[in-house]
Amino acid sequence: MRTSEVNTKSTSKRFNDQLSLNELRARLRRLDQLFKEFDQYGAALPEKASETEEFEAKYFETGAMYQSALVAFTVRSTTITNLTAFEASFKFPRSSIPRFDCKYNDWLNFEDLYLATVS
Numbered sequence: 001m002r003t004s005e006v007n008t009k010s011t012s013k014r015f016n017d018q019l020s021l022n023e024l025r026a027r028l029r030r031l032d033q034l035f036k037e038f039d040q041y042g043a044a045l046p047e048k049a050s051e052t053e054e055f056e057a058k059y060f061e062t063g064a065m066y067q068s069a070l071v072a073f074t075v076r077s078t079t080i081t082n083l084t085a086f087e088a089s090f091k092f093p094r095s096s097i098p099r100f101d102c103k104y105n106d107w108l109n110f111e112d113l114y115l116a117t118v119s
Contacts, residue, residue: 021070024066024069024073025070027066028063028066028067028070031059031062031063032063034059035059038055095117097114097117097118098110098113098117100114
């Protein structure tokens with residue numbers, strides 16, 4: 001149980017480095033498995049209420065941390081997907097830029113019209 005406790009502490013320190021979604025799910029499954037094992041073998045261990053309470057408190061704290069990270073990861077992924085879909089569907093309006101006929105006398109009119117269209 002102590003090794004799991006140390007692993008949990010090092011993971012929580014790494015939490016800010018953002019774990020992958022699959023790693024979060026795997027760690028949450030492993031945490032649940034550890035709690036089931038603890039619950040199963042807890043009856044065979046000598047009664048030490050303080051250690052049991054400490055383990056349960058750490059289990060719930062870590063589980064809540066993983067669940068929060070999963071929710072945040074899902075929200076982030078959904079937001080990125082929605083933004084990407086929006087960006088893919090966004091198109092600038094079509095504008096027809098006048099063509100210059102290369103006549104020197106028409107240059108100032110063309111320049112004014114071009115700048116008004118592009119700006």
